[in-house]
Amino acid sequence: MSAISISEFEQAQTCYEKKDYLKAKQILSKLYLQKQTLRTNYMLFQTLVATADYSAAYQLASDYLNDYLARNGWFKQYLQVGVKAGQNIKLWQLVSQISPYLNEAEQTLVVKTLLETGEDTQLSKSFSHLGAFELKQQRRIYQDAYSLAKEVWLQGAIPILVDQDVHPLIRNTALSDLQKLAYSKPVKIRTFFEEELELVPSQLVAFEDDPVVQAQEQLFTKKVNEGKLDALWQQAELKLVLMLLYPDFTKAKNLLGDYQQWYYLLVDENSKATLEKQVMILRKKVEKSLATWEKAWQ
Numbered sequence: 001m002s003a004i005s006i007s008e009f010e011q012a013q014t015c016y017e018k019k020d021y022l023k024a025k026q027i028l029s030k031l032y033l034q035k036q037t038l039r040t041n042y043m044l045f046q047t048l049v050a051t052a053d054y055s056a057a058y059q060l061a062s063d064y065l066n067d068y069l070a071r072n073g074w075f076k077q078y079l080q081v082g083v084k085a086g087q088n089i090k091l092w093q094l095v096s097q098i099s100p101y102l103n104e105a106e107q108t109l110v111v112k113t114l115l116e117t118g119e120d121t122q123l124s125k126s127f128s129h130l131g132a133f134e135l136k137q138q139r140r141i142y143q144d145a146y147s148l149a150k151e152v153w154l155q156g157a158i159p160i161l162v163d164q165d166v167h168p169l170i171r172n173t174a175l176s177d178l179q180k181l182a183y184s185k186p187v188k189i190r191t192f193f194e195e196e197l198e199l200v201p202s203q204l205v206a207f208e209d210d211p212v213v214q215a216q217e218q219l220f221t222k223k224v225n226e227g228k229l230d231a232l233w234q235q236a237e238l239k240l241v242l243m244l245l246y247p248d249f250t251k252a253k254n255l256l257g258d259y260q261q262w263y264y265l266l267v268d269e270n271s272k273a274t275l276e277k278q279v280m281i282l283r284k285k286v287e288k289s290l291a292t293w294e295k296a297w298q
Helices: 003-017 021-034 038-050 054-070 072-084 088-101 104-114 121-128 135-147 150-160 168-180 211-225 231-245 250-256 259-266 269-274 277-295
Strands: 187-190 196-199
Touching: 003 021, 003 038, 021 038, 038 054, 038 072, 054 072, 072 088, 072 104, 088 104, 088 135, 088 150, 088 168, 121 135, 121 150, 135 150, 135 168, 135 277, 150 168, 168 187, 168 231, 168 277, 211 231, 211 259, 231 259, 231 277, 250 259, 250 277, 259 269, 259 277
Parallel strands: none
Antiparallel strands: 187 196
């Protein structure tokens, strides 16, 4: 690190100690853009916490998450900030992954911190009646619901899985969240094909690790490496389609065949004239669902 950078870092520390947090944030943000280091990350994290910018602090810590998890003091801060950032359910998902590696004191810390979540009666009520809202509100309420206590969230999330008035992407996001929580009780879910399945979320392969999704990732990574940069947004488009079809890709595979053809059949405009009837029906259903989803952003 250069002498100028050291001077700037020390200046930021001085500003922080004098409680001039905005100036400290300005300096540290500049340094972090120039070069990401753990020292600058943690100092900026503390500064963001001091200014009550908990969401930014929580996101920043993800750059060095393993370091935060490895240090007890930092781990405690990360948990507390995550709760204040409204990410209680995300924290429980993290804990389900790392639980085997936590000692008794750390387990106690986790439970104590995450159980201190404040209750939002109006939010929990809205979440439990999610299908009654327009899609734009459904998306906002679902994101806000990550702040709820775990048991309250579960009470609202499980009925969502079969609610035909909730958008399929939100239904499947709820299922994916349950899988990440290692929820081990049977649940029912309405699939994109309007079928009802009973399954145990903890026994599912995570969406990102599903062989179908992995196959598409490898295919598009290869295209990008070959210099086909439009493959990046094509991959993003197809990932949304796959999330619609999650968790059971069997029916889609029977209709579409080889994974390498899925983008061409379901997304590529050049394929429409050649599609078989059943594939065209599926494609129109996919396009309608995604159009509704995208409209909710406007």
